[in-house]
Amino acid sequence: MITLEIAGRQVQAEPGQTILEAAESAGIHIPTLCNLKGLSPRGACRICLVEVTTWRGKLVPSCATSVEEGMKVVAHSARLRELRRTILELLFAERNHICAVCVSNGSCELQDLACELGMDHVRYPYRFPGLNMDASHGKYVVDHNRCVLCGRCVRACSEVEGAMTWGFSRRGVDTLVATDVGSPWVDSKTCTECGKCVEACPTGALLDKRTSVAEQEKDPEVLSQVTERRPRV
Amino acid sequence: MNNTKQIAELVEPFAGKPGELIQALHRVQSELGYVPLDAQEEVAEIVGVSPVQVYGVLTFYHFFRTEPCGQHVIRLCMGTACHVRGADRVLQALSDELKVGLGERSEDGMFTLEGVRCLGACGLAPVMMVDDEVYGRLDPNKARTVIREYRDNQE
Numbered sequence: 520m521i522t523l524e525i526a527g528r529q530v531q532a533e534p535g536q537t538i539l540e541a542a543e544s545a546g547i548h549i550p551t552l553c554n555l556k557g558l559s560p561r562g563a564c565r566i567c568l569v570e571v572t573t574w575r576g577k578l579v580p581s582c583a584t585s586v587e588e589g590m591k592v593v594a595h596s597a598r599l600r601e602l603r604r605t606i607l608e609l610l611f612a613e614r615n616h617i618c619a620v621c622v623s624n625g626s627c628e629l630q631d632l633a634c635e636l637g638m639d640h641v642r643y644p645y646r647f648p649g650l651n652m653d654a655s656h657g658k659y660v661v662d663h664n665r666c667v668l669c670g671r672c673v674r675a676c677s678e679v680e681g682a683m684t685w686g687f688s689r690r691g692v693d694t695l696v697a698t699d700v701g702s703p704w705v706d707s708k709t710c711t712e713c714g715k716c717v718e719a720c721p722t723g724a725l726l727d728k729r730t731s732v733a734e735q736e737k738d739p740e741v742l743s744q745v746t747e748r749r750p751r752v
Numbered sequence: 753m754n755n756t757k758q759i760a761e762l763v764e765p766f767a768g769k770p771g772e773l774i775q776a777l778h779r780v781q782s783e784l785g786y787v788p789l790d791a792q793e794e795v796a797e798i799v800g801v802s803p804v805q806v807y808g809v810l811t812f813y814h815f816f817r818t819e820p821c822g823q824h825v826i827r828l829c830m831g832t833a834c835h836v837r838g839a840d841r842v843l844q845a846l847s848d849e850l851k852v853g854l855g856e857r858s859e860d861g862m863f864t865l866e867g868v869r870c871l872g873a874c875g876l877a878p879v880m881m882v883d884d885e886v887y888g889r890l891d892p893n894k895a896r897t898v899i900r901e902y903r904d905n906q907e
């Protein structure tokens with residue numbers, strides 16, 4: 520067992536656990552977005568940033584940083600709040616998040632974060648990119664306008680389903696999630712139509728076909744329910 | 753048009769080596785001049801990665817092209833000196849003349865238009881190369897004339 524301090528409290532953790540896991544088991548909440556229980560950590564979004572006092576105040580993603588004996592972690596501060604809010608605003612400004620017409624309105628992790636972090640407005644100009652949707656698949660739709668590139672679909676599909684249908688294409692501001700060789704989803708030879716990617720997606724970017732505004736409900740916990748039932752190897 | 757057997761032969765040395773995907777694509781491109789999009793699934797199968805990993809690598813690196821090159825490759829300098837001296841207007845003229853954007857091949861297959869960082873000939877800015885030939889002090893008209901000369905010589 521390792522003992523460390525998170526948000527002023529003594530916390531016990533197993534070696535190899537992340538700061539986020541240690542915090543959560545002690546009932547300390549840290550906001551997250553790209554992290555999802557049951558999937559490997561990726562450190563993609565940086566919403567879960569914390570400050571490690573014992574590392575000279577270094578900022579690290581708590582979902583992807585292992586605990587250390589004697590570590591002191593600041594989980595909440597004015598500085599962290601501002602940083603998290605800035606990251607969130609940049610995510611909103613990057614694509615077209617118009618909640619009022621979104622299938623996930625009311626059950627969206629991005630929207631929940633905006634409420635939690637008190638994001639009452641966005642200080643950056645919206646980019647309004649004209650991105651495509653792919654509604655070729657019979658059961659699901661991907662709308663790139665609402666994608667935050669968290670990679671949860673990519674990991675759910677490769678790590679839990681083992682189909683490896685999703686990946687990232689292009690780069691930088693042009694990055695898009697893609698299926699197989701960039702062909703329409705319906706042509707995918709690897710997709711098993713299991714729906715895990717849709718459940719894993721935190722926003723309205725992946726949705727069930729025939730859902731309308733505010734109708735999409737998701738159950739991202741199914742991923743960890745599946746992995747926890749699997750025998751450890 | 754893509755010869756399955758040829759792709760298989762080219763990628764064979766990397767069979768079952770997912771870590772060497774880039775080398776495999778490199779080999780295909782150096783032999784064929786480009787990586788045909790319809791070869792992606794086959795490369796994935798042989799190298800042992802998922803199709804989307806091949807697609808991801810191909811679209812991530814500007815080095816890889818997924819369409820055959822034109823007979824002549826135009827490299828227009830987009831570096832600082834050329835930029836300052838109006839490379840964007842030359843680009844516009846070339847795009848209009850060839851009806852292509854950067855990185856694309858003209859419909860007749862004669863030209864591929866590419867933007868490069870610096871040709872090391874800033875004194876001649878704005879400058880472009882067509883194959884091994886350097887054309888400097890360009891303006892939109894001069895650039896169009898160069899293209900037309902290539903076309904005339906072809907006929």
Ligand code: SF4
Binds near residue numbers: 676684709714716717
């Ligand atoms: S439905 Fe299942 S197999 Fe298909 S892309 Fe989504 S997670 Fe992968």
Ligand code: SF4
Binds near residue numbers: 667668671673
């Ligand atoms: S589609 Fe959804 S799960 Fe996939 S990267 Fe985009 S936001 Fe994340």
Ligand code: FES
Binds near residue numbers: 566582583
């Ligand atoms: S939740 Fe930790 S970086 Fe995204």
